[in-house]
Amino acid sequence: MLPTPSTSHVCFDRVYEPAEDSFLLLDTLSTSSEIAFLHNRFAQANSKQSTPPLILEVGVGSGVVLAFVAGNTSRIFGRNDILTLGTDINRFACQAASETVRKAIKDHDPSLFLDVVNADLASTIRANSVDVFIFNPPYVPAELPDLSRHDSFNVLSVGQKSTSFEQDSYLLELSYAGGEDGMAVTNRMLEQLPYILNPERGVAYLLLCAQNKPEEVKQRIRDWGTGWVAETVGVSGKKAGWEKLHIVRIWRNSMA
Amino acid sequence: MKLLTLNFLTCARKTCKSAPSSFPLHPREAELEVVQADVNLAFLKNILPRLMWGELRTITGELGLPTLPDTAPERSALFTAAAAVSETTTPGVDPEAIDAPEHPAPVEEPEETPTQTAIDLHRILLETCIKEGKLVCGNCGHEYAVKEGVANFLLPGHLV
Known part of the structure; x- marks a missing residue:
């Protein structure tokens, strides 16, 4: 088992605390089947002159997932010249996550x-530009x-040393509230995905919950056009036959 | 914020996406700091084809840093084999540069040592950070603030 990054410095009053969804991403990215897939795509041994992959995580929160990837690149990708980049809408999360990754x-x-970056x-x-995309959305x-x-609410008020309760509640809401079907934010992200993903080697990992209707989401992605593939590669929290959380891998199959 | 990060960012406005001048973002009124990091020679060798060199040259020029050469260095200019390093001078490399003491670089592959060219590139890409300042889109002129090293790309429009 690969080590879980420390987030002991993060204030979870206003930054999402690593939970079952975060840990499902860590577990999925370190399964032997995902490691084999990522090695095949990115390992130096398989493509001597390939450029360093860029890993982008959107909505990093505490940074636990990006830090896990950054701290275990040799094991996960078979190389240690990986670039990691994160975004979050919450500025406090940006600062916390940077520390977690470092x-x-x-x-x-x-x-x-x-x-x-705060974006x-x-x-x-x-x-x-993105080779590996990771998103644990507000679902x-x-x-x-x-x-x-x-x-x-994204900054400390002038003269204040800490955030207000109202401010903290708002910032945490951003990290989980996903609108209708929990898909409002994810749908906006999926619209941007084909634009940012590298057409040859790009791969995305998206977390969904059962209420997001993952089978419908996967079908919509396959309908983007020739070669698009979306498969569930990790599940957790089985409830009466319903897998509560899913990790969907999205990529373009150039052979198709 | 590291200068290499700017290699992967454009203006956040949708209407700027198709405009070539929305990349790179131009630093203005920037306060820089140097944050030391270990040299990763394998990375420097492999990143060359991904660097938008002309744009990087523009940015370093705008920041008042020493002018970069017109073209990116060759991969072979970034390292010397161990045998060559044991000499006091190495052909084609400034001998003073070889002695550069401030960077005892951990070497990726034991038989290779980073040259001054590699160390300089490392300094620009990964150690030179924008601490405070602005990043300006060349197309729409929108200014993004960088505060305490964190760049803010949130647009007023999409937030309402």
């Missing part, structure tokens, strides 16, 4: 951490928070 790299594998999904990422069917308050 610690993981220092403690484990010497891979290359870029930054965590809406992947709106600021250059076309075709709970719940009303989206009122974003008109974002600017004032």
Whole structure:
């Protein structure tokens, strides 16, 4: 089992605390079948002159998933020249996650951490640049928070040393509330995905819950066009035959 | 925020996506800091084809850093074999550069040592950080703030 990054420095009053969904991503990315898939695609031994892959995680929260990847690149990808980049809409999460990744790299594998930028999904990422995309979205069917308050809640108020309770509640809502079917944010992200993903070697890992109707989501992705594949590669929390959480791997099969 | 990060970012506005001038974002009024990091020679050798060198050259120019050469260095200019390093001078490489003391670089493959060219590239890509300042889109002119090293690409429009 690969080590789980430390998040002891993160304040979970306003940053999503690693939970079952985060750990399902860690577990899935370190299964022997995913490691074989990623090695086949990215390992130095398989493609001597291949350029360093860029890993993008959107909505990093505490940074536990990105740090796990950054700290275990040799095991997961078969190389340690991996670049990691994160985004989050919550500025406090950006700062916390940066620290989590830096610690993981220092403690484990010497891979290359870029930054965590404060952004809406992947709106600021250059076309075709992402090789591995990871997203644990706000997937709970719940009303989206009122974003008109974002600017004032995304920073400490002038003269204040800490955030207010209202501010913390808002920032945590951003991390879980997913609108109708819990898919409002994920649908916006899926629209951006073909644009940012590298057309040859790009692969995405998306977490969904049962209420997101994962079979319908996968079919919609396959309908993007020739070669698009979406398969469940990890599940957890079986409830009366319903898998509660799913990890869907999305990629383009150039052979198709 | 590291300068290499700018190699992967554009303006966040949808209407700028098709405009070539939305990349790279241009640093303005930037306060830089150098954050030391270990040299990863395998990375430097492999990243060359992914670097948008002309744009990187523009950015370093705008930041007032030493001018980069017109073209990216060759892969072979980034390392010397162990045998060559044991000499006091190495052909084609500035001998003073070889002695560069501030970077005792952990070497990826024991038989190879990073050259000054590699160390300089490492310094630009991964150690030079924008701590405070702005990033400006060349197409729409929108200014994104960088504060305490964190760049803010949130647009007022999409938030309402």
